[in-house]
Amino acid sequence: MPDQITPRLPDWAIDALRTPVSSRSGSRDRIMHAVRGLPAPRRLTAPAAAVRASRWFRRGSLTGAGGVLLTAVIAFMVSIHRGDQLAVMSKLQTSAVVLGDTVVPAVGAPDSLGARLLDTLRIVQFAIRGPHIEAAEVIGTFNGWRRGSTMLTSDGHDDASANGSEWRSRVLVPRDALDFAFVIRDASALSIRDRLIPAASLPAQN
Amino acid sequence: MSSLDAIPADATPDALSDATPDAIIIRRVLAGEVDAFALIVDRYHARCLRVAMHVLGDADEAEDAVQDAFVRAYRHLGSYRPSDNGRDQPAGRSVGNFSAWLLRIVVNQCRTRATRMARFIRFDTEQSARHADVAAASAHEAAERRSDLVHALALLGPEQREAVVLRFADELSYDEMASITGVGVSALKMRVQRACTRLRALLAEHLHA
Secondary structure (H helix, E strand, O other), rough: OOHHHHOOOOOOHHHHOOOOOOOOOOHHHHHHHHHHOOOOOOOOOOOOHHHHHHHHHHHOOHHHHHHHHHHHHHHHHHHHHHHHHHHHHHOOOOEEEEEEEEEEEEOOOOHOOOOOOOEEEEEEEEEEEEOOEEEEEEEEEOOOOOOOEEEEEEOOOOOOOOOEEEEEEEEEEEEEOEEEEEEEEEEEOOOEEEEEEEOOOOOOOO | OOOOOOOOHHHHOOOOOHHHHHHHHHHHHHHHOOOHHHHHHHHHHHHHHHHHHHHOOOOOHHHHHHHHHHHHEEEEHOOOOOOOOOOOOOOOOOHHHHHHHHHHHHHHHHHHHHHHOOOOOOOOOOHHHHOOOOOOOOOOHHHHHHHHHHHHHHHHHHHHHHHHHHHOOOOHHHHHHHHOOOOOHHHHHHHHHHHHHHHHHHOOOOOOO
Protein backbone atom coordinates (compact mmCIF):
# COMPACT_ATOMS: atom_id res chain seq x y z
CA MET A 1 0.00 0.00 0.00
CA PRO A 2 1.55 3.34 -1.00
CA ASP A 3 2.58 5.73 1.73
CA GLN A 4 0.40 8.50 0.27
CA ILE A 5 -2.72 6.82 1.57
CA THR A 6 -1.25 5.78 4.89
CA PRO A 7 -4.09 6.29 7.34
CA ARG A 8 -3.60 8.91 10.01
CA LEU A 9 -5.38 10.02 13.11
CA PRO A 10 -5.38 13.55 14.51
CA ASP A 11 -2.27 14.25 16.56
CA TRP A 12 -4.26 14.80 19.72
CA ALA A 13 -5.89 11.38 19.29
CA ILE A 14 -2.53 9.68 18.82
CA ASP A 15 -1.21 11.49 21.89
CA ALA A 16 -4.22 10.33 23.88
CA LEU A 17 -3.66 6.75 22.76
CA ARG A 18 0.01 6.91 23.73
CA THR A 19 -0.61 8.45 27.12
CA PRO A 20 0.36 6.09 29.94
CA VAL A 21 -2.50 4.41 31.75
CA SER A 22 -2.54 4.40 35.52
CA SER A 23 -2.48 0.97 37.08
CA ARG A 24 -3.85 -0.33 40.35
CA SER A 25 -1.46 -0.13 43.24
CA GLY A 26 0.42 -3.34 43.88
CA SER A 27 0.02 -4.73 40.38
CA ARG A 28 3.69 -5.67 40.22
CA ASP A 29 3.58 -7.33 43.63
CA ARG A 30 0.50 -9.34 42.68
CA ILE A 31 2.17 -10.58 39.52
CA MET A 32 5.36 -11.51 41.37
CA HIS A 33 3.34 -13.20 44.11
CA ALA A 34 1.54 -15.31 41.50
CA VAL A 35 4.81 -16.06 39.73
CA ARG A 36 6.56 -17.19 42.91
CA GLY A 37 3.83 -19.76 43.46
CA LEU A 38 4.58 -21.41 40.14
CA PRO A 39 7.22 -24.00 39.38
CA ALA A 40 10.37 -22.52 37.85
CA PRO A 41 10.22 -22.42 34.06
CA ARG A 42 12.58 -24.74 32.28
CA ARG A 43 14.30 -24.27 28.99
CA LEU A 44 12.61 -26.54 26.48
CA THR A 45 14.87 -28.51 24.25
CA ALA A 46 13.73 -29.84 20.92
CA PRO A 47 15.51 -30.99 17.81
CA ALA A 48 16.48 -28.08 15.61
CA ALA A 49 14.41 -29.46 12.74
CA ALA A 50 11.30 -29.57 14.91
CA VAL A 51 11.86 -25.99 16.07
CA ARG A 52 12.35 -24.82 12.50
CA ALA A 53 9.24 -26.65 11.32
CA SER A 54 7.28 -25.16 14.21
CA ARG A 55 8.36 -21.66 13.16
CA TRP A 56 7.30 -22.35 9.60
CA PHE A 57 3.92 -23.47 10.80
CA ARG A 58 3.47 -20.42 13.02
CA ARG A 59 4.50 -18.03 10.29
CA GLY A 60 2.17 -19.73 7.87
CA SER A 61 4.98 -20.23 5.37
CA LEU A 62 4.75 -24.02 5.49
CA THR A 63 1.71 -24.52 3.33
CA GLY A 64 0.63 -26.44 0.28
CA ALA A 65 3.33 -28.62 -1.21
CA GLY A 66 5.70 -27.98 1.70
CA GLY A 67 3.19 -29.30 4.20
CA VAL A 68 2.35 -32.30 2.06
CA LEU A 69 6.04 -33.07 1.56
CA LEU A 70 6.83 -32.77 5.25
CA THR A 71 3.86 -34.95 6.16
CA ALA A 72 4.92 -37.55 3.61
CA VAL A 73 8.49 -37.60 4.93
CA ILE A 74 7.31 -37.96 8.53
CA ALA A 75 4.83 -40.69 7.55
CA PHE A 76 7.56 -42.51 5.62
CA MET A 77 9.97 -42.38 8.55
CA VAL A 78 7.29 -43.51 10.98
CA SER A 79 6.30 -46.40 8.73
CA ILE A 80 9.93 -47.52 8.41
CA HIS A 81 10.40 -47.37 12.16
CA ARG A 82 7.09 -49.11 12.79
CA GLY A 83 7.80 -51.82 10.21
CA ASP A 84 11.21 -52.46 11.71
CA GLN A 85 9.67 -52.75 15.17
CA LEU A 86 6.96 -55.13 13.97
CA ALA A 87 9.56 -57.29 12.19
CA VAL A 88 11.53 -57.68 15.40
CA MET A 89 8.43 -58.27 17.53
CA SER A 90 7.21 -61.00 15.19
CA LYS A 91 10.32 -63.03 16.10
CA LEU A 92 9.84 -62.63 19.83
CA GLN A 93 7.73 -64.60 22.26
CA THR A 94 6.89 -63.01 25.57
CA SER A 95 5.15 -64.41 28.62
CA ALA A 96 4.31 -63.37 32.15
CA VAL A 97 3.06 -66.22 34.30
CA VAL A 98 1.68 -65.64 37.78
CA LEU A 99 3.13 -68.52 39.79
CA GLY A 100 1.33 -67.73 43.04
CA ASP A 101 0.95 -65.41 46.01
CA THR A 102 3.38 -64.76 48.78
CA VAL A 103 3.01 -62.92 52.04
CA VAL A 104 5.82 -60.73 53.31
CA PRO A 105 5.96 -58.19 56.17
CA ALA A 106 5.13 -54.75 54.94
CA VAL A 107 8.04 -52.33 54.79
CA GLY A 108 8.07 -50.10 57.87
CA ALA A 109 5.64 -52.19 59.87
CA PRO A 110 5.85 -51.11 63.53
CA ASP A 111 7.04 -54.38 65.05
CA SER A 112 7.31 -52.79 68.50
CA LEU A 113 3.56 -52.51 68.68
CA GLY A 114 3.23 -56.10 67.74
CA ALA A 115 1.37 -55.12 64.67
CA ARG A 116 1.45 -57.59 61.87
CA LEU A 117 0.75 -55.61 58.78
CA LEU A 118 1.04 -57.80 55.79
CA ASP A 119 1.20 -56.99 52.15
CA THR A 120 0.40 -59.55 49.54
CA LEU A 121 2.66 -59.84 46.53
CA ARG A 122 2.49 -62.10 43.54
CA ILE A 123 5.33 -64.16 42.15
CA VAL A 124 5.46 -63.54 38.44
CA GLN A 125 7.84 -65.16 35.99
CA PHE A 126 8.63 -62.87 33.10
CA ALA A 127 10.17 -64.46 30.05
CA ILE A 128 11.08 -63.39 26.56
CA ARG A 129 12.44 -65.62 23.82
CA GLY A 130 13.95 -64.59 20.55
CA PRO A 131 17.08 -64.41 18.44
CA HIS A 132 19.87 -61.86 18.68
CA ILE A 133 19.02 -60.72 22.21
CA GLU A 134 22.11 -59.55 24.05
CA ALA A 135 20.36 -58.45 27.23
CA ALA A 136 16.82 -58.17 28.48
CA GLU A 137 15.01 -56.57 31.35
CA VAL A 138 11.47 -55.90 32.42
CA ILE A 139 10.07 -52.56 33.46
CA GLY A 140 6.63 -51.73 34.74
CA THR A 141 4.56 -50.10 37.40
CA PHE A 142 6.05 -52.48 39.98
CA ASN A 143 9.50 -50.90 39.59
CA GLY A 144 8.42 -47.44 38.54
CA TRP A 145 9.37 -48.08 34.90
CA ARG A 146 13.01 -47.70 35.92
CA ARG A 147 15.60 -49.20 33.66
CA GLY A 148 18.22 -51.49 35.14
CA SER A 149 16.32 -52.59 38.23
CA THR A 150 14.94 -55.94 37.01
CA MET A 151 17.29 -57.69 34.62
CA LEU A 152 16.39 -61.03 33.05
CA THR A 153 18.89 -63.85 32.86
CA SER A 154 19.54 -66.02 29.87
CA ASP A 155 19.33 -69.80 29.71
CA GLY A 156 22.66 -69.69 27.93
CA HIS A 157 21.51 -71.48 24.80
CA ASP A 158 21.80 -68.76 22.22
CA ASP A 159 22.55 -70.96 19.24
CA ALA A 160 21.42 -68.35 16.72
CA SER A 161 18.63 -70.69 15.70
CA ALA A 162 15.17 -69.51 14.85
CA ASN A 163 14.11 -69.63 18.51
CA GLY A 164 17.23 -68.03 19.92
CA SER A 165 17.70 -67.75 23.64
CA GLU A 166 15.23 -67.41 26.47
CA TRP A 167 15.59 -64.73 29.09
CA ARG A 168 13.57 -64.92 32.28
CA SER A 169 13.30 -63.82 35.87
CA ARG A 170 10.97 -64.31 38.81
CA VAL A 171 9.84 -61.08 40.37
CA LEU A 172 7.69 -60.16 43.36
CA VAL A 173 5.00 -57.88 42.00
CA PRO A 174 2.36 -55.99 44.01
CA ARG A 175 -1.15 -57.08 43.17
CA ASP A 176 -2.10 -53.71 41.75
CA ALA A 177 0.96 -53.42 39.48
CA LEU A 178 -0.37 -54.78 36.24
CA ASP A 179 1.37 -52.93 33.43
CA PHE A 180 4.82 -53.89 32.23
CA ALA A 181 7.01 -54.11 29.13
CA PHE A 182 10.27 -55.70 28.12
CA VAL A 183 13.39 -53.88 27.02
CA ILE A 184 15.85 -55.89 24.98
CA ARG A 185 19.25 -55.12 23.54
CA ASP A 186 18.74 -56.16 19.95
CA ALA A 187 21.80 -57.20 17.98
CA SER A 188 19.99 -58.22 14.81
CA ALA A 189 21.05 -55.11 12.91
CA LEU A 190 24.53 -53.77 12.31
CA SER A 191 24.24 -51.47 15.29
CA ILE A 192 23.08 -52.80 18.63
CA ARG A 193 20.10 -50.88 19.94
CA ASP A 194 17.63 -51.06 22.78
CA ARG A 195 14.05 -51.84 21.87
CA LEU A 196 10.92 -51.49 23.93
CA ILE A 197 8.69 -54.54 23.55
CA PRO A 198 5.19 -53.88 24.86
CA ALA A 199 3.29 -56.70 26.49
CA ALA A 200 -0.25 -57.34 27.66
CA SER A 201 -1.04 -56.37 31.24
CA LEU A 202 -1.01 -58.95 34.01
CA PRO A 203 -4.41 -60.37 34.94
CA ALA A 204 -6.00 -58.61 37.90
CA GLN A 205 -6.95 -61.98 39.45
CA ASN A 206 -4.86 -65.13 39.59
CA MET B 1 21.55 -22.48 18.74
CA SER B 2 19.32 -19.65 19.86
CA SER B 3 20.71 -16.34 21.05
CA LEU B 4 19.73 -17.28 24.60
CA ASP B 5 22.04 -20.26 24.45
CA ALA B 6 24.78 -18.09 23.05
CA ILE B 7 25.02 -16.13 26.27
CA PRO B 8 27.26 -17.92 28.76
CA ALA B 9 25.94 -18.01 32.29
CA ASP B 10 29.10 -16.48 33.73
CA ALA B 11 28.88 -13.58 31.27
CA THR B 12 25.82 -12.19 32.96
CA PRO B 13 26.53 -9.50 35.53
CA ASP B 14 25.53 -10.22 39.09
CA ALA B 15 23.55 -7.01 39.41
CA LEU B 16 20.71 -6.63 36.97
CA SER B 17 19.69 -3.14 36.03
CA ASP B 18 17.20 -1.37 33.83
CA ALA B 19 19.73 -1.46 31.03
CA THR B 20 20.19 -5.22 31.15
CA PRO B 21 19.06 -6.81 27.89
CA ASP B 22 15.97 -8.97 28.00
CA ALA B 23 17.88 -12.06 26.91
CA ILE B 24 20.14 -11.94 29.97
CA ILE B 25 17.23 -11.41 32.34
CA ILE B 26 15.36 -14.32 30.79
CA ARG B 27 18.41 -16.50 31.10
CA ARG B 28 18.68 -15.65 34.77
CA VAL B 29 14.98 -16.43 35.31
CA LEU B 30 15.39 -19.76 33.56
CA ALA B 31 18.37 -20.45 35.80
CA GLY B 32 16.02 -20.22 38.78
CA GLU B 33 16.31 -16.55 39.71
CA VAL B 34 12.62 -15.76 39.99
CA ASP B 35 13.12 -12.21 41.25
CA ALA B 36 14.77 -11.27 37.97
CA PHE B 37 11.33 -11.55 36.39
CA ALA B 38 10.36 -8.41 38.30
CA LEU B 39 12.58 -6.46 35.92
CA ILE B 40 10.58 -7.81 33.00
CA VAL B 41 7.38 -6.80 34.75
CA ASP B 42 8.70 -3.31 35.47
CA ARG B 43 9.89 -2.92 31.93
CA TYR B 44 6.75 -3.96 30.08
CA HIS B 45 3.83 -3.64 32.48
CA ALA B 46 2.84 -0.09 31.57
CA ARG B 47 3.05 -0.78 27.87
CA CYS B 48 1.02 -3.98 28.08
CA LEU B 49 -1.54 -2.30 30.29
CA ARG B 50 -1.97 0.58 27.84
CA VAL B 51 -2.63 -1.83 24.99
CA ALA B 52 -5.00 -3.96 27.06
CA MET B 53 -6.79 -0.91 28.36
CA HIS B 54 -7.50 0.48 24.90
CA VAL B 55 -8.46 -2.91 23.49
CA LEU B 56 -10.72 -3.99 26.34
CA GLY B 57 -11.96 -0.60 27.47
CA ASP B 58 -12.21 -1.73 31.08
CA ALA B 59 -9.49 -0.95 33.60
CA ASP B 60 -10.14 -3.95 35.84
CA GLU B 61 -10.33 -6.36 32.93
CA ALA B 62 -7.18 -4.86 31.45
CA GLU B 63 -5.30 -5.24 34.75
CA ASP B 64 -6.40 -8.85 35.06
CA ALA B 65 -5.55 -9.60 31.43
CA VAL B 66 -2.06 -8.15 31.84
CA GLN B 67 -1.50 -10.05 35.09
CA ASP B 68 -2.61 -13.30 33.46
CA ALA B 69 -0.39 -12.54 30.49
CA PHE B 70 2.70 -12.06 32.67
CA VAL B 71 1.97 -15.24 34.61
CA ARG B 72 1.47 -17.10 31.37
CA ALA B 73 4.67 -15.64 29.96
CA TYR B 74 6.55 -16.80 33.04
CA ARG B 75 5.14 -20.31 32.81
CA HIS B 76 6.06 -20.62 29.17
CA LEU B 77 9.31 -18.69 29.33
CA GLY B 78 11.17 -21.88 28.50
CA SER B 79 9.54 -22.00 25.10
CA TYR B 80 10.54 -18.43 24.19
CA ARG B 81 13.19 -18.37 21.51
CA PRO B 82 14.38 -15.19 19.90
CA SER B 83 14.67 -15.43 16.16
CA ASP B 84 18.15 -15.53 14.75
CA ASN B 85 18.07 -12.02 13.33
CA GLY B 86 16.34 -10.47 16.30
CA ARG B 87 17.88 -8.10 18.77
CA ASP B 88 16.62 -7.47 22.25
CA GLN B 89 17.06 -3.85 23.08
CA PRO B 90 18.59 -2.88 26.42
CA ALA B 91 16.07 -0.15 26.96
CA GLY B 92 13.23 -2.52 26.27
CA ARG B 93 11.14 0.15 24.62
CA SER B 94 11.63 -0.72 21.00
CA VAL B 95 9.99 -3.84 19.69
CA GLY B 96 12.46 -6.62 20.23
CA ASN B 97 11.65 -10.27 20.05
CA PHE B 98 10.64 -10.64 23.64
CA SER B 99 8.32 -7.64 23.70
CA ALA B 100 6.60 -8.90 20.56
CA TRP B 101 6.28 -12.35 22.15
CA LEU B 102 4.86 -10.82 25.32
CA LEU B 103 2.48 -8.54 23.43
CA ARG B 104 1.20 -11.55 21.52
CA ILE B 105 0.28 -13.16 24.83
CA VAL B 106 -1.36 -9.95 26.02
CA VAL B 107 -3.39 -9.63 22.83
CA ASN B 108 -4.49 -13.25 23.09
CA GLN B 109 -5.51 -12.73 26.70
CA CYS B 110 -7.51 -9.67 25.68
CA ARG B 111 -9.23 -11.59 22.92
CA THR B 112 -10.11 -14.41 25.28
CA ARG B 113 -11.48 -12.09 27.92
CA ALA B 114 -13.39 -10.00 25.43
CA THR B 115 -14.98 -13.05 23.89
CA ARG B 116 -15.82 -14.66 27.20
CA MET B 117 -17.32 -11.62 28.84
CA ALA B 118 -18.66 -9.93 25.72
CA ARG B 119 -16.79 -6.80 26.67
CA PHE B 120 -16.72 -5.57 23.15
CA ILE B 121 -20.46 -5.13 23.32
CA ARG B 122 -20.70 -3.78 26.85
CA PHE B 123 -17.78 -1.43 26.44
CA ASP B 124 -17.45 0.61 29.62
CA THR B 125 -16.58 3.92 28.08
CA GLU B 126 -16.98 6.00 31.22
CA GLN B 127 -14.60 3.88 33.22
CA SER B 128 -12.20 3.73 30.32
CA ALA B 129 -12.16 7.49 30.04
CA ARG B 130 -11.74 7.81 33.78
CA HIS B 131 -8.60 5.71 33.74
CA ALA B 132 -7.06 7.23 30.64
CA ASP B 133 -5.05 9.68 32.68
CA VAL B 134 -3.34 12.35 30.73
CA ALA B 135 -0.58 14.39 32.22
CA ALA B 136 -2.42 17.58 31.44
CA ALA B 137 -5.81 16.25 32.33
CA SER B 138 -6.86 19.46 33.93
CA ALA B 139 -7.89 21.02 30.65
CA HIS B 140 -11.58 20.47 30.18
CA GLU B 141 -11.38 20.40 26.41
CA ALA B 142 -8.64 17.78 26.40
CA ALA B 143 -10.68 15.64 28.74
CA GLU B 144 -13.69 15.99 26.49
CA ARG B 145 -11.63 14.97 23.47
CA ARG B 146 -10.28 12.00 25.31
CA SER B 147 -13.74 10.92 26.32
CA ASP B 148 -14.93 11.23 22.72
CA LEU B 149 -11.98 9.17 21.55
CA VAL B 150 -12.83 6.41 23.99
CA HIS B 151 -16.45 6.47 22.85
CA ALA B 152 -15.33 6.36 19.23
CA LEU B 153 -13.00 3.43 19.90
CA ALA B 154 -15.89 1.64 21.55
CA LEU B 155 -17.88 1.91 18.36
CA LEU B 156 -15.20 0.15 16.33
CA GLY B 157 -15.23 -3.59 15.83
CA PRO B 158 -12.82 -5.57 17.99
CA GLU B 159 -10.46 -6.34 15.13
CA GLN B 160 -10.28 -2.72 13.97
CA ARG B 161 -9.83 -1.49 17.54
CA GLU B 162 -7.02 -3.96 18.16
CA ALA B 163 -5.29 -2.96 14.93
CA VAL B 164 -5.55 0.78 15.51
CA VAL B 165 -4.37 0.48 19.11
CA LEU B 166 -1.30 -1.54 18.16
CA ARG B 167 -0.56 0.78 15.28
CA PHE B 168 -0.90 4.12 17.04
CA ALA B 169 -0.82 3.47 20.79
CA ASP B 170 2.15 1.13 20.59
CA GLU B 171 3.77 2.58 17.46
CA LEU B 172 4.29 -0.80 15.87
CA SER B 173 5.09 -1.43 12.25
CA TYR B 174 2.75 -3.59 10.23
CA ASP B 175 5.26 -6.44 10.21
CA GLU B 176 5.45 -6.34 13.98
CA MET B 177 1.68 -6.20 14.23
CA ALA B 178 1.44 -9.20 11.92
CA SER B 179 3.79 -11.23 14.10
CA ILE B 180 1.80 -10.30 17.20
CA THR B 181 -1.71 -10.78 15.89
CA GLY B 182 -1.13 -13.56 13.38
CA VAL B 183 -2.99 -11.52 10.77
CA GLY B 184 -1.52 -10.68 7.37
CA VAL B 185 0.00 -7.27 6.70
CA SER B 186 -2.51 -6.43 3.98
CA ALA B 187 -5.45 -7.25 6.20
CA LEU B 188 -3.98 -5.17 9.01
CA LYS B 189 -3.46 -2.18 6.71
CA MET B 190 -7.05 -2.46 5.60
CA ARG B 191 -8.30 -2.67 9.17
CA VAL B 192 -6.25 0.35 10.26
CA GLN B 193 -7.38 2.36 7.27
CA ARG B 194 -11.03 1.58 7.86
CA ALA B 195 -10.67 2.23 11.57
CA CYS B 196 -9.05 5.60 10.87
CA THR B 197 -11.76 6.55 8.43
CA ARG B 198 -14.41 5.66 10.96
CA LEU B 199 -12.64 7.40 13.82
CA ARG B 200 -12.11 10.56 11.80
CA ALA B 201 -15.79 10.61 10.98
CA LEU B 202 -16.76 10.07 14.59
CA LEU B 203 -14.30 12.70 15.83
CA ALA B 204 -15.00 15.20 13.06
CA GLU B 205 -15.90 18.00 15.44
CA HIS B 206 -12.45 17.82 17.07
CA LEU B 207 -10.37 17.47 13.93
CA HIS B 208 -9.73 21.16 13.58
CA ALA B 209 -9.33 21.86 17.24
